[in-house]
Amino acid sequence: MQTLWFWIFWGMLASFVVFGGIDIGVGILHLIVGRNEAQRTQTIRSIHQVWKPNEVWLVAGGGVMFVAFPLLLATSLSGFYLAIMLVLWLLIGRGLGIELRGRIADPMWRQFWDVAFCVSSGLLAVCLGAALGNFVRGVPLDQTGVFFEPLWTDFRVRSDTGILDWFTVLVGVTAVVALAHHGALWLNAFTEGVVQERSARIARWLWMPLVVILILAATASSILQPQIRMNVAAHPWAIIFPLGAASALIASRVLMRNGRDLQAFIASGASLYAALVAAAFGLHPYVLPARNPALGLTAIAAAAPRESLQLALYWWIPGMLLVAGYFFYVYSKLPPKVSVAEEE
């Protein structure tokens, strides 16, 4: 039961990265692909319909963490206190950027929210990557099962490390590159005109750096986290997850070259899913590994009482069927290509 919820939880988070990654990636590129007000309106319009449901994956994933692994929620959110508060500010900045920008037709008003949206999206990607890096590297849990990380110490990976060290910064940069690539493929598939051409150029240009930095991050992860090596040694077949991520990434490149823009974007989403499943698999059975492996928090230890997990399954399954329906409806109603045109 705990294992099932472990995968549900990671699945929800991965869905946030794949769906929410669209509008985060678009936000990172917002000031680059759109050089004037009309073009920036165009990029916002391409995500306006979907960004809210996308972001709900984060809230719903947080809800699943609360109901299934309350100890994980309590330990990690309070331990990452300052980073979480930063993330909240960034979520406020980009949400208001998207929603308020179009409310007043004034160039200064729009410039302000354009920059707010872009900067907070970029920093949010860094934070999400750094968060993943912390989970992979392990946190300084003590004997009583709590920890508190400052934002940074001396950037070395040690026992009393901060939220940002060289490894988590590396994963943070990886996240920025990966989501920018993801967002560029989205814009390439769902916009037309100059914005689409620029996005296509960026997606092509980012591909090689993305491959390099992914390899760096994956190598560093397996060096820093012994559990990954142990899991791979115990289940060699699991190598299909990183291989799957790699082949989906290659597929996105090939598909884009053949002009199949939508499929290229979907392949990028698949590679993100596979990469996150690979990370989750490497860390299992830990939901929060510790720098001292003996103190790590496992799924079983972090899980809610069995009755709670059982009862939650009764509503979660029909709930997700409804969610799938909403997503199908919202995405099927997307205009095929957003052009530089008048307001909504």
Added chain:
Amino acid sequence: MDFAALLHRRLFAFTVSFHYIFPQITMGLALLIFLMKSMALRGDETANRAVRFWTKILGVTFAMGVVTGIPMEFQFGTNWSRFSAAAGGVIGQTLAMEGTFAFFLEAAFLYFLLYGEKRLGQRGHWAASLLVFFGSWLSGYFIVCTNAWMQHPVGYEILPDHRIALTSLSALLTNRWALVQYSHVMVGTVITASFLAACVGSYHLLRNEHVAVARKCLSLGVIVGFIASAMAAVPTGDLVAKQVYKYQPVKFAAMEGHFHTEDGAAMVLIGQPDVETMTLDNPVKIPGLLSFLTHQRWTSRIVGLADFPPDQRPDLVAPLYFSYHIMAGLGTIFIAIMSLGLLNLWRGKLYRQRWMLWILMLAAPFPFIANTAGWMTAELGRQPWIIYNVMRTADGYSRHVSTGNVWFTMLGFMGLYLFLSFVYFFVMTRIIGAGPEPDPSHETDTDLELVLVGGRG
């Protein structure tokens, strides 16, 4: 209560009070927009213009509610980790259900309500307004349900390791506390939205602008506002008060300013509690009324605050007393204003009665105060418990998050929310100042024209 616990409480209280400005507008407004869209579907074009106008306000307010709401959910983990670790298996259920059943629904269909009228057609647009209304009210239920479990825990058991396990999902979801509290809270949101509708309508009428839509907003605001204001007192307010008396007699005594046990207790209308001496300065009381309202007998006994052990009493009695009396006092004033408005609407004078329009325009901020004061009554009165009679607030906060970090984030949120208040106010004044878009059928918006087309709907 130690200082750290108080600081964590203040952070939550501040951020949730600011947050609740927005959902009370959106939940109430979602109902009004649904009503207006239903009129529009029967051919009332003025109502349709009102829908287009109010969806702009709904969109901005909704965005504010979303971005200020996410910090609330995260604070359970960041600032209340010991509470979350113990009770997550129960309150995590309702919070996760809110995300799954309500947020996805609202997030998916709000866009279509705001921008999808042309694409979906009139019936589709009406359906979107229904789904947004349903989703936002469902969201409200899950939140109230979470709070109700903390006020009146049901369907749980405490395991040997002190964690709390849920034993019955249906008991959690049909907690009688939740049903009563929900009815009162939702009526409160409708009061806020209908006062807002009446305010904007009055403002435009006083300036003789956008007359047709303004009359529609004003009349709807007054009719719905009257019903909601009345329902806030009877039956919902009465039920909540009786429920508090039955299950939380300490809170009841403290919020009423009832210090000493009496047969035939008086109802305090005005007065300032002196908690040190357990007396009330400058009291204005109605003898026997408190006993009558709780027991339907003028002489029955009501236990006073002094007769409860000190470690069971709320720590902030004076703010609790004032928040309750401000809520109840404002609620009475709302009934008076809306009765007067309704009387004048019925007599056909409302649209020209400038003093009445001024009152309705200036009254709009007060429902926000009443709603916040109501929540403060519920939450201050719950102290010293975070889960009533199960877990103390002092045992719930994150002990390893230092007070310096809590101060840091609280000051940050105060600054950010001050900025957001300006932004919101600025955008609102622009939308309200611009008013609804002109009538597409080229009818001029004048009184004369309205008389001529008045029969249309």
